[in-house]
Amino acid sequence: MAxxxxxxxxxxxxxxxxxxxxxxxxxxxxxxxxxxxIVVLALVSGYLAHVRPLTLFANIGNFGSFISRTIPDFSSGNPVADLRAWYWNFPGWLALLGQTILIAYLGTLMGALGAVALCFFASANIALGRGSRIVTRRLLEFCRTVPDIVFALIFVIAFGLGPMAGVFALAIHTTGALGKLFAEVVENIDMKPVEGMRATGASWIQTVRYAVLPQVAPGFASYALLRFEINVRGAGVMGFVGAGGIGQEFLVAIRNFYYSDVSAILLMIIATVIIIDMLTERLRHRLIGFEGAR
Known part of the structure; x- marks a missing residue:
């Protein structure tokens, strides 16, 4: 019918x-x-930051020359011996790399616990009051604004050389970073269970425990795994200031121009980060119910 x-x-x-x-x-x-x-700001920023494309192109060969010097020579006659000579200190580097992973794990765990304890006070829909929210948010901003390498240097001066300084530095910075993310997760929850708990006369802690935490737990775990991956890379740099891990050995190789050691350690760090990234990605997908992870 028309x-x-x-x-x-x-x-x-x-x-x-x-x-x-x-x-x-x-x-x-x-x-x-x-x-x-955006274009004007980019040009102004580049000028003030002394970003000179012509200088980059003129000196790009120096970068390639440095990379080529870090690649060891492999002979066709006995490549296994060349590989062993390249990774002459593999057990020692592996132990330091394991220490780096443990520093990242402990720092992430402590930071995540601190973020969980503070995020509810920083969220707009759950916070006890405006004053507590403002104070908590400023505290989290301080923790994540100061670079973790600066915290590590402070703790090295205070406690001496060693991985403990790296753990505390990562823990503080992780608390600030995850605290903000966790607070945003809390602010996006369904408020109906919260209103129901409040209507029954439940306390604030009971409301958080039974109405908020079940909704945000998968998101918290997902962000914590992502932060662990980031902290592994961060812990690799902590050794530059004497905070333990493989970073100190990496810095020694760079300063002494041990080019083959630089590439060997760098490849170990890259391989470790890739493996951790793959594992944490699968775990995060399972936690948030991503279909592609099944």
């Missing part, structure tokens, strides 16, 4: 078309203005 398509009067149709064209033009103009602002 139906007639209503036709607007010419003046009304023209007015609607002009309004649509005007809205589209205004939207394109705003987009162009944003793009111009």
């Amino acid at each position: 139906t007639a398509v209503p036709v607007l009067p010419e003046p009304q149709a023209r007015a609607l078309a002009e309004a649509y064209a005007s809205a589209v033009a205004a939207r394109r103009l705003r987009g162009l203005a944003v793009l111009v602002a």
Whole structure:
């Protein structure tokens, strides 16, 4: 059955078309203005930061030369012996790499526990009051704003050389970073269970335990695993200030121009990060119910 398509009067149709064209033009103009602002800021930032593309192109060969010197020579006659000579200190480096992973694990665990303890006070929908929320958020900002390498240097000065300084530095920085993420997860929960618990006269702790925590636990675990992966890379640098791990050995190799040792240690760190990334990714997908992980 055919139906007639209503036709607007010419003046009304023209007015609607002009309004649509005007809205589209205004939207394109705003987009162009944003793009111009981004380009201008990029150029100004590059100028003030002394980013010189011509200098980069002129010296790019030095970078390639350094990389080529870190690659050892392999002979076709006995490559196994060359590989052993390349990784001459493999047991020692492996032990230091294991120490780096343990530093990252303990720092992540302590930081995640601290973030869980503080995130509920920093969330807008669960916090006990505006004052506690402001104080907690400023504390988390301080913890994540100061670089972890600076915390590590402070703890090395206070407690001496060793992995303990690295653990505390990562724990503080992780508390600040995860605290913000956890608070945002809490702010996105379904408030109906919370309102139901409050209606029954439950205390704040009971409300958090039975109405909030079950909703946010998978997200908390997912972010904590992601942070562990990041902290493994961070712990690899802690040795630069004497906070334990393989970073100190890596720094010694760089300073003494042991080029083959630099590439050997760097490849071990890269392989470790890749393996941890693959494992934590599968765990995160299972926790959040991602279908592709099954």
